Amino acid sequence: MVDPRPEAFGKLEQELRRGVVVLAVLSQLRAAQYGYSLRQALAARDMPIEEGTLYPLLRRLEGQGLLVSEWRIEDGPPRRYYRLSPAGQQLYRDLTTSWGGLVATMDKLLSEGADQ
Amino acid sequence: MTPHEMIESYVREVARRLPRKLRNDVAFELRDLLADELQAKADAAGGPADAAMALTLLNGFGRPADVADRYRPASFVIIPASQTRGFALTALIGVAIQWVFTLPTVFAEPEAFPGQVLTRLGAWWTSWGLGAFWLPGLLVVIATVAQGIAHRWPRPDAWAPPPVIVDRNRARRPLLLLGLLGWALGAGLWIAMPWLSPHLPGVLPRVFAFDGAFLRERAPWLLPIWAGHFGVHVAAFVQGRWTALTRRLGLAFSLAISVLLAWFIAAGPVFAAKATDEAAKGLTALVVAFSLIAAAVSLYREQRRLPTPRGLPSGA
Numbered sequence: 001m002v003d004p005r006p007e008a009f010g011k012l013e014q015e016l017r018r019g020v021v022v023l024a025v026l027s028q029l030r031a032a033q034y035g036y037s038l039r040q041a042l043a044a045r046d047m048p049i050e051e052g053t054l055y056p057l058l059r060r061l062e063g064q065g066l067l068v069s070e071w072r073i074e075d076g077p078p079r080r081y082y083r084l085s086p087a088g089q090q091l092y093r094d095l096t097t098s099w100g101g102l103v104a105t106m107d108k109l110l111s112e113g114a115d116q
Numbered sequence: 117m118t119p120h121e122m123i124e125s126y127v128r129e130v131a132r133r134l135p136r137k138l139r140n141d142v143a144f145e146l147r148d149l150l151a152d153e154l155q156a157k158a159d160a161a162g163g164p165a166d167a168a169m170a171l172t173l174l175n176g177f178g179r180p181a182d183v184a185d186r187y188r189p190a191s192f193v194i195i196p197a198s199q200t201r202g203f204a205l206t207a208l209i210g211v212a213i214q215w216v217f218t219l220p221t222v223f224a225e226p227e228a229f230p231g232q233v234l235t236r237l238g239a240w241w242t243s244w245g246l247g248a249f250w251l252p253g254l255l256v257v258i259a260t261v262a263q264g265i266a267h268r269w270p271r272p273d274a275w276a277p278p279p280v281i282v283d284r285n286r287a288r289r290p291l292l293l294l295g296l297l298g299w300a301l302g303a304g305l306w307i308a309m310p311w312l313s314p315h316l317p318g319v320l321p322r323v324f325a326f327d328g329a330f331l332r333e334r335a336p337w338l339l340p341i342w343a344g345h346f347g348v349h350v351a352a353f354v355q356g357r358w359t360a361l362t363r364r365l366g367l368a369f370s371l372a373i374s375v376l377l378a379w380f381i382a383a384g385p386v387f388a389a390k391a392t393d394e395a396a397k398g399l400t401a402l403v404v405a406f407s408l409i410a411a412a413v414s415l416y417r418e419q420r421r422l423p424t425p426r427g428l429p430s431g432a
Contacts, residue, residue, distance in 0.1 A: 035145070052186070055145075055149055056186035059187050
């Protein structure tokens, strides 16, 4: 069956999701998680992120001082657990506020658009 | 190859592209994460993991070089997007101009023995041919240093207007007058040369004697084009401004002069004495090269010129 949506839809939707990946990841790292468990947690909340994107992203966020990590052994092989650093917690609060404002603005814009 | 050997090989490919201090740690973590992912796929399929499953997983993860890039923090860009086109054009045109002026020498003289042209071509390639790439190399080095400096000491974001607004349409009269006098003097000397040279002292009449065929067949073409070029500059001097018409006419005459000079070089001797002829042609070739570069720059600026808003003095 032919997808009736314009060809650009997939790319633009991916762009939208890419914009919120960092916030989604930060939201799940208030408690420590390792890469695979984090991916599962996000997928279970309808936010699947490709493994090739997520795992390097964790390292980059750690490099920016937003996450801290440690190796732990819990019922299996050693795993690297990540959680928010104090700077990451502050960024998470700031981004959450921005996100709330953005959603409200977009809701307003989209409801105006629907009325026209 | 077993699935775990494939993962091991993949992890090694990624790790060897990473900075040394990250390498072991990332490899250790990535190996376990990929093993977890593979096991999850196998569990979902209800069987043991196999090579095809591992290959699908690893292809989905990305090419090792791309994955290694994702692990690195964002670095600075050597050629920004706004300069890519200009960089590519400058590099390609620069190499092309060098080749255009050096390659004809390979075919200039007839072959003394079969295959000599190929030998000359080989010699050209290892000298001027490959040597022409000094320009793209230099451009890359300059861009790298410039971007490195901009990355280390970023400029403030705020835009500031230039201290002096340059009106590109204004004709700078003193400079134009100087140019016109120079042109007139040069043209006068050139025209008077056939009559002047016989009266020069010593061996100079023989040194500066023009080739007869050149004077009859090629030299006369220079005068109308020269006069046209001169006329355009006189018009700009009188009006005090360059208009779209005078700019384009000036460019056309410059190109015409370059083509004519190139024809002078290629079509036969200009001076009767061989040494004078070779020296004059060498100098003329330089003039042609600089004229073509100047014409290319003018053409490029002409295409990028923004239309003048209404109410302002127009260049069109």
